[in-house]
Amino acid sequence: MTDNTVNNFRIGVDVGGTKIEAALVDATGAVLNSARIPARHGNAAVVEDIVSVARQAAGTRFDEVSAIGIGTPGTVDSATGHVGNIVNLDVVSLDMGPEVSRLAGVPVHVENDVNAAAVGAAVLLGGADGLDGTIAFLNFGTGLAAGIVQNGVLLHGYSGAAGEIGHIPVEPHRLKCPCGQYGCLETVCSGAAVGRLWPNADPPMPDLIRCASRREAKAVDVLDMVVRAIGDTIQILAQSVDPRLIVLGGGMAKTGEPLVEVITAELRRRESQCRFLESLDLPARLRLAPAGQPVGAIGAAMAA
Ligand SMILES: [Zn+2]
Numbered sequence: 001m002t003d004n005t006v007n008n009f010r011i012g013v014d015v016g017g018t019k020i021e022a023a024l025v026d027a028t029g030a031v032l033n034s035a036r037i038p039a040r041h042g043n044a045a046v047v048e049d050i051v052s053v054a055r056q057a058a059g060t061r062f063d064e065v066s067a068i069g070i071g072t073p074g075t076v077d078s079a080t081g082h083v084g085n086i087v088n089l090d091v092v093s094l095d096m097g098p099e100v101s102r103l104a105g106v107p108v109h110v111e112n113d114v115n116a117a118a119v120g121a122a123v124l125l126g127g128a129d130g131l132d133g134t135i136a137f138l139n140f141g142t143g144l145a146a147g148i149v150q151n152g153v154l155l156h157g158y159s160g161a162a163g164e165i166g167h168i169p170v171e172p173h174r175l176k177c178p179c180g181q182y183g184c185l186e187t188v189c190s191g192a193a194v195g196r197l198w199p200n201a202d203p204p205m206p207d208l209i210r211c212a213s214r215r216e217a218k219a220v221d222v223l224d225m226v227v228r229a230i231g232d233t234i235q236i237l238a239q240s241v242d243p244r245l246i247v248l249g250g251g252m253a254k255t256g257e258p259l260v261e262v263i264t265a266e267l268r269r270r271e272s273q274c275r276f277l278e279s280l281d282l283p284a285r286l287r288l289a290p291a292g293q294p295v296g297a298i299g300a301a302m303a304a
Contacts, residue, residue: 009065011054011106012301014116014294015039015072017088020049022057023297024065029123033057034294041090047099054104068108069304070096071116071296078156081110109304113296114139114163115154117289118147120299121247124290129244136163136243137289138233140252144190146237154303155241166190170232185236189229191252197222205255209262223262231266238282246282249289260286 008027013020021036035056040049050070058065074086081097101108111119118137126135131152138146144166148155155162171183179186187193194204198219201207208226211219234246253259264283271278289295 009058009061010301010304011058011065011068012116012120012294012297012299012304013050013054013068013070014113014296014300015046015050015070015086015089016113016296017073020053021294021297022050022053023294023301024057024059024061025298025301029120029298029302031294031298032061033059034297039089043091043094043099046086046089046091046094047096047103050096050100051103065106067301067304068100068104068106069116069300069302070100070108070110071113071300071303072096072110073113076110076112076115077160078109078111078115081108083110107304109300111154111300111303114141114145115147115156116300116303117249117296118149118163118247118299119152119154119303120293120295120297121249121287121289122149122152122245123298123302124293124295125245125247125287133244134241135245135247136237136241137247137249138237139250140189140191140230140248141250142190142192144186144193144233148237148241148243150241152302165233165236168236170229185229185233189226189233191250194226194252197226203251203254205252205259209255209258212262227262227266230263231270234263234267234282235270235277238280238285242280244285245287246285247287247289249295253289254291256288256291260288 013022023034024032075084083096097108097110122135135149146163166186167179167184169181169183174183175187177184177187198204198208212223
């Protein structure tokens, strides 16, 4: 960081199903400016939009940008920058990293959106200990997946599948999963799954918790099933990588404190039966993903 003060700016781009957001950040991850545009469909439009929103966020400082980081849905090969199957944007196969780099004239790094958000949450929530240790980010979105950041570095694994815990089957006699297995965690405790199990409201989770707190029988049953699956998810993550912080993110986490309360109650119930679990004190490690900040864009920039 001594002779590198000129090119310390990075741009993070968060590609979503309906919008693309970019943030200009400094070396610490602090946001200097941001921009967002509606997402268009198809390879060429996606590449053009990423570069265009990146230029908007950087403004006159674009020439001082050392790298662009992108977080995107789909199947991402972060080593090559290739992305497959961004369903909402009609992208089947795209060399996103190389094409954006060619158009923007800047090195580009691509991560999947959950991994990018994990880095962003780690930067924003790391506190006095910064990026030390392991921080796990649980994304309760359309699917269920985790991003794992160790001392500021993403854990990808051998094939890029580290953190894909949504397809661990824990209830063999329950619901069929689109992946082909039965009883995957994702069939019960992803945002989309809760929407199917509790179709009475949008968003479903705050309403489900409210109805369960009024002792409505059906709500109590559904919430119990969902929260047990969340408890299993958290234990699998916690007992595999022993993270310092467990961040709850994705659409369902916007439920906020009521969600933290029901998860805490479930973990405390389990602790009361298990001294080992009690010694881990997992409720103390739970955090909500920061609201009102471009977490995915910040993380994409810092992972670049
Ligand atoms: Zn599955």
